[in-house]
Amino acid sequence: MPAAPALSSVPDALGRFGRFGGRYVPETLSAALDQLEREYALAVADPTFQAELDALLSAFVGRPTPLLFAKRLTEYAGGAQIYFKREDLSHTGAHKINNTLGQGLLAIRMGKRRIIAETGAGQHGVATATACARFGLDCVVYMGSEDVRRQAPNVRNMRFMGAEVRPVESGSRTLRDAINEAMRDWMGSVETTHYIIGSVVGPHPFPRIVRDFQSVIGRETVEQCRRQFGRLPDTVVACVGGGSNAAGMFYPFVDHREVRLVGVEAGGRSGQPGDHAASLSYGSPGILHGSLSYVLQDQDGQTADVHSVSAGLDYPGVGPEHSYWRDLGRVEYTSVTDGEALDAFDLVARREGVLPALETSHALAWAAEEAAKRPPSEILVVCLSGRGDKDAAEIARVRGLTADGSGK
């Protein structure tokens, strides 16, 4: 094998993934980010930290999650064999819990008993509320009021677990505004509060920490593929909003250059500005929420309005490591429209008996189409990042169905 440089040896000490990443935050937050960086380094070197996290991932989350052969979807596509990495079977129904448990343990190590978080689809909010209930920490979740409407079941579940959900009325009332409000809370509470960012975005060291906690997805997948097939898969695909499930899935694969990695962004209604949320497909380098990455922005650097049927992908930025992988050509990024994602939801529901999240449905749409073009000898793994229960009401609404799922 040629001695290629390890793509996995990022970020550097300043949090750079190539030219991306870094830390662009008000001075008020600098000390807390330094503290988090120090504490994370200590935790990683501490076997009791890893043991405690592993025990939780096993008994509380239910890991390892299975790798399932999607038999009838494979038959439908008529090409490559499609497998699902079942993150939807994780406790709380999505991969987000991998990160919130890890960061919750870090908060306890730092003596911070109050947790704040932002959420879009509500999956990260639920996962944070869950970790806080488990650890006995106070929890406040910021959520755009448009998303509160779209993701009501998750809002209810957060409240059941004792979290306070604060609807955000500013701006577009979606994920981006929820992050702004969480950052503002943190500016005033930083000495007693830890901010659990839910994706591989934000200032250093968050993109690295979230990627590391989510990499359990890719590590398990590598091991499962070796055991089940005796080799790595040909293609691995995941949806990308901020990019946490994709980063966790891809990271253990990036140094295996023979594996094709594909990230699927939200193509929304069209490729016109304001109609989609595909930062890597249509954006340009810029600074948003504390790091340098691809951003959907106007010529002055004002963040653009975005749209996606999926609240979890409805974000104008993306994690800096994805920008790094994009520019290196290591990961291909493409996009899938709202309509294609909704069709994939139906397809997978009917052919596999799995209701995928609308975020995940973007990756599934691409996978079903791509599998048809590849020979049956190839293996294609989809990160099935979350379950779709939370989306059921919104899908019925978009489709013009009644609440019980029947026609008009």
Place this chain on the structure above:
Amino acid sequence: MKSNTMAHDTPKFAPVPISKLRPIDKLAAVFAANRAAGRKALAPFVTAGDPDVATSVAVLEAIDRAGASLCELGVPYSDPIADGPVIQSSYTRALGAGITLEGMFGIAREASARVQMPILAMASYSLIFRRGIERFVADATAAGLAGFVVPDLPLEESDELDAACRTAGLALVRLVTPTTPPDRAEQIARRSTGFLYCVSVAGVTGARTELPPGLIERIEWLRTKTDVPILVGFGISGADQARAVAAVADGVIVGSALVRQVAELASQPREQLVAGVERFIAPLATAVSG
């Protein structure tokens, strides 16, 4: 290149005329004049383009007439994480009214030709990065700005902008906060040019009623670490607070309280808004005049 030409144009031993002073030197001259007169600086903050471009210029003139020593011109940004609801709303209003970076530079250019006080731009690094550091600094220089406050640019990420500002003779004002550890505060104080911005409280911008404990000691400690003037901001709203802070600092920054005034008067005719701003600023300027 330009400075070479100018050097040849200027007789070798002639005194440098005031108009040839670098922007940062004009800022220093303001502080020197204040010191000589036993005064402290009042440094109001207003949002560019709030409620509209033409009114913005008139507001800056009113602030100047009312006795401010310098002014920060807030550059509207869509996602300002350091700002509280008052300034955030003003950014939203101004962007909604169509303010652009060109518009902001236009306001600065027009105002700086008419006022005595130096004007600095308070701009998110997102905007500076997008335009490109070289171009942003050149545009600022052409618009007559004296420098920048960049609230989301920490020391570690600032070398490039720092170098460009030093070359252009613009100030790059740094911020220290209550959460900044002492060794870091010392480094920040040493790197700050123009003045040092001492943030009085941990939190976002916004008017508060009382002075935080330990502020006076912190300013006195910072003074042993830097020669640049120290201005205090975040949360100062009234004349009594301004007077108390001015007793130890070199100046006082008033932001949200003024922006709120502008918002409340925004529906009035322009003359009334401008008169209201002048009436708001004048007693604050008097309070810090010692």
